Amino acid sequence: MEFKVLATDGKARYGKLKGTHGETETPCFMPVGTLGAVKGVTWNEISEMGYSLVLSNVYHLYLRPGIEVIEKAGGLHRFVNWNGLILTDSGGFQVFSLGKLMKISEEGIYFKSHIDGSEHFFSPELVVELEEKMGVDIGMVLDECTPYPATYEYAKHSMERTVRWALRSIKARTTDKTAIFGIVQGGTYDDLRLKCVELLKGLPFEGFAIGGLSVGEPKEEMYRITKLVAPTLPEEKPRYLMGVGKPEDIIEAVEAGVDMFDCVIPTRNARNGTLFTSRGKVNIKSAKYKNDFSPLDPECDCYTCRNFTKAYLRHLYVSKEINSAILNTIHNLYFYNRLMKKMREAIKNGEFQEFKKEFFSKYLTF
Amino acid sequence: MEFKVLATDGKARYGKLKGTHGETETPCFMPVGTLGAVKGVTWNEISEMGYSLVLSNVYHLYLRPGIEVIEKAGGLHRFVNWNGLILTDSGGFQVFSLGKLMKISEEGIYFKSHIDGSEHFFSPELVVELEEKMGVDIGMVLDECTPYPATYEYAKHSMERTVRWALRSIKARTTDKTAIFGIVQGGTYDDLRLKCVELLKGLPFEGFAIGGLSVGEPKEEMYRITKLVAPTLPEEKPRYLMGVGKPEDIIEAVEAGVDMFDCVIPTRNARNGTLFTSRGKVNIKSAKYKNDFSPLDPECDCYTCRNFTKAYLRHLYVSKEINSAILNTIHNLYFYNRLMKKMREAIKNGEFQEFKKEFFSKYLTF
Numbered sequence: 263m264e265f266k267v268l269a270t271d272g273k274a275r276y277g278k279l280k281g282t283h284g285e286t287e288t289p290c291f292m293p294v295g296t297l298g299a300v301k302g303v304t305w306n307e308i309s310e311m312g313y314s315l316v317l318s319n320v321y322h323l324y325l326r327p328g329i330e331v332i333e334k335a336g337g338l339h340r341f342v343n344w345n346g347l348i349l350t351d352s353g354g355f356q357v358f359s360l361g362k363l364m365k366i367s368e369e370g371i372y373f374k375s376h377i378d379g380s381e382h383f384f385s386p387e388l389v390v391e392l393e394e395k396m397g398v399d400i401g402m403v404l405d406e407c408t409p410y411p412a413t414y415e416y417a418k419h420s421m422e423r424t425v426r427w428a429l430r431s432i433k434a435r436t437t438d439k440t441a442i443f444g445i446v447q448g449g450t451y452d453d454l455r456l457k458c459v460e461l462l463k464g465l466p467f468e469g470f471a472i473g474g475l476s477v478g479e480p481k482e483e484m485y486r487i488t489k490l491v492a493p494t495l496p497e498e499k500p501r502y503l504m505g506v507g508k509p510e511d512i513i514e515a516v517e518a519g520v521d522m523f524d525c526v527i528p529t530r531n532a533r534n535g536t537l538f539t540s541r542g543k544v545n546i547k548s549a550k551y552k553n554d555f556s557p558l559d560p561e562c563d564c565y566t567c568r569n570f571t572k573a574y575l576r577h578l579y580v581s582k583e584i585n586s587a588i589l590n591t592i593h594n595l596y597f598y599n600r601l602m603k604k605m606r607e608a609i610k611n612g613e614f615q616e617f618k619k620e621f622f623s624k625y626l627t628f
Numbered sequence: 629m630e631f632k633v634l635a636t637d638g639k640a641r642y643g644k645l646k647g648t649h650g651e652t653e654t655p656c657f658m659p660v661g662t663l664g665a666v667k668g669v670t671w672n673e674i675s676e677m678g679y680s681l682v683l684s685n686v687y688h689l690y691l692r693p694g695i696e697v698i699e700k701a702g703g704l705h706r707f708v709n710w711n712g713l714i715l716t717d718s719g720g721f722q723v724f725s726l727g728k729l730m731k732i733s734e735e736g737i738y739f740k741s742h743i744d745g746s747e748h749f750f751s752p753e754l755v756v757e758l759e760e761k762m763g764v765d766i767g768m769v770l771d772e773c774t775p776y777p778a779t780y781e782y783a784k785h786s787m788e789r790t791v792r793w794a795l796r797s798i799k800a801r802t803t804d805k806t807a808i809f810g811i812v813q814g815g816t817y818d819d820l821r822l823k824c825v826e827l828l829k830g831l832p833f834e835g836f837a838i839g840g841l842s843v844g845e846p847k848e849e850m851y852r853i854t855k856l857v858a859p860t861l862p863e864e865k866p867r868y869l870m871g872v873g874k875p876e877d878i879i880e881a882v883e884a885g886v887d888m889f890d891c892v893i894p895t896r897n898a899r900n901g902t903l904f905t906s907r908g909k910v911n912i913k914s915a916k917y918k919n920d921f922s923p924l925d926p927e928c929d930c931y932t933c934r935n936f937t938k939a940y941l942r943h944l945y946v947s948k949e950i951n952s953a954i955l956n957t958i959h960n961l962y963f964y965n966r967l968m969k970k971m972r973e974a975i976k977n978g979e980f981q982e983f984k985k986e987f988f989s990k991y992l993t994f
Binding site: 297298299300301302303304305306326327331334335336341342343533552553555565569570571573574576577578580581583584585587588589 | 709
């Protein structure tokens with residue numbers, strides 16, 4: 263994997279990330295394809311929107327269809343037939359969400375499948391092995407995702423284990439075809455976050471992520487930690503803010519120097535009828551759109567906005583048509599990619615502050 | 629509306645149907661877009677598959693979003709943004725399926741909405757009015773769909789009312805921009821069917837449909853009535869067999885001289901994981917496809933077959949991914965259109981029997 267920062271504007275960075283399966287400009291947003299498909303859209307549509315890097319999830323693929331199936335298919339790219347870049351999260355976050363179905367030890371995580379209750383075990387070594395077997399471009403290490411709120415003691419303990427697991431992950435690597443990113447934990451404690459960066463930054467990871475945010479903490483905490491941590495990460499490596507977020511969150515994080523993002527918001531909200539537009543969020547089921555024959559976002563030129571009215575989109579949503587999810591997802595993902603593109607342009611032109619001001623002058627976040 | 633039979637082979641016909649919004653070759657299959665959307669696929673995809681005529685449903689659109697919304701949008705084509713031909717069924721069949729929520733009188737049908745229980749009334753005149761208001765290319769008359777089994781008396785009474793309603797429908801017309809098709813009823817009674825044709829064939833309808841089949845009768849009855857009725861309908865007008873059917877049913881009906889078809893089978897089965905291939909039906913959820921990395925149908929060049937394996941399609945189905953419905957629907961509708969195309973070619977070349985023999989030599993119908 264190659265990464266180059268090609269321009270900066272304040273702390274914000276414009277760059278290029280290159281892997282075996284293509285390249286992407288950064289800052290970039292990764293559509294979430296947990297199970298090897300971005301819900302509601304075909305790979306054709308993903309490509310046409312301008313995406314060349316998507317995210318998938320080891321935990322989910324491990325349970326279904328099973329990593330051995332993907333290996334037999336010739337790797338994840340061939341199994342799902344996506345010719346762009348793939349980053350996989352370990353699924354640690356998902357495993358931690360299992361609550362009582364999960365138990366952490368120093369060795370790794372014991373968990374029960376959310377599908378059939380069967381018992382499994384993930385270690386840092388196994389996660390790297392599975393990611394290499396699937397041949398993904400970028401794999402995330404297994405980390406211990408600190409919940410919010412957490413006591414200082416808990417967060418410290420959890421951060422330290424994440425660092426020990428990071429070291430084990432590095433040792434487990436057998437190829438550099440799959441780049442591996444380390445993950446910074448430390449909860450909402452500044453000193454723990456900085457300590458974690460200090461311990462990880464010397465390790466031979468191809469990139470670093472900020473984990474454990476967007477887990478229920480106030481937005482101000484998320485912004486504070488991001489702004490604290492991002493600039494301390496190695497300049498020459500990509501920085502990825504995991505699971506974030508809303509357009510306004512992404513803009514703040516790009517300003518702090520983050521390069522990569524993923525979030526289920528654009529796709530999940532699309533299925534729930536919440537659409538992102540240049541004026542803010544639109545709840546398409548609202549009765550006020552019953553006879554509104556204007557496009558969803560006059561500034562958008564996605565397939566949905568070029569072809570359909572709010573009245574039709576509302577009708578599809580209210581009628582529970584599957585096409586509602588399709589058209590809404592096309593729009594939201596297009597909106598997110600356009601947002602990233604605008605930020606990249608702004609950084610290249612040294613106009614990030616102007617972009618931000620202009621964006622928020624129209625986009626209502628309440 | 630214009631219709632021309634351009635070639636025949638036995639009773640089978642190849643023709644062209646032209647309307648305000650384009651044309652289609654016949655025999656043709658109409659994808660079902662009940663609510664103004666073909667579930668699981670975009671209009672782009674429908675066009676790319678080669679479809680130029682789709683079916684929608686007055687009853688469903690009347691309840692949601694309401695015909696007045698569609699009228700304000702500038703008609704159904706503009707509301708849904710489909711630039712091809714649209715035929716609407718009255719929804720009589722759907723209303724009859726309401727059972728106790730429905731009451732027929734000579735005047736029309738009183739019914740309660742399946743959505744909110746609100747009370748409504750459809751008359752033959754209203755259905756024509758609504759179809760003209762929506763500006764569809766072809767509207768079906770309101771008929772009384774005879775259930776199966778039905779006594780001779782019931783079927784006779786019901787057929788006679790359908791004829792009286794047909795006359796009222798003709799009188800209600802105010803434009804020829806929307807063509808109106810009459811519907812032949814008469815249950816599984818040969819003399820009633822022939823009597824119905826005799827009473828309807830002189831009326832100024834632009835086409836005729838065979839209704840009341842595929843309502844639970846044995847397949848042999850469906851074939852018998854189709855083969856009896858189709859050849860007695862006016863030669864110069866299109867013949868439409870409503871709600872039929874499976875590939876084998878369509879082939880038999882084309883052989884009998886039917887030009888148009890609609891059915892939820894390709895789209896509904898797609899969502900249920902049943903796929904049509906040149907070798908017969910495939911139940912994609914079967915465990916035997918877990919590691920099957922071959923395409924669904926090696927003879928198919930649809931987006932799904934060109935890009936994905938049975939193992940991936942099974943994974944999407946088993947994981948309940950929305951993309952399963954999308955990819956399966958693309959395949960099944962493509963399969964149906966290809967079937968119609970092959971039949972059209974065969975008729976033009978005077979090789980319909982050869983086509984049929986070849987098809988069934990590979991396609992297993994058990």
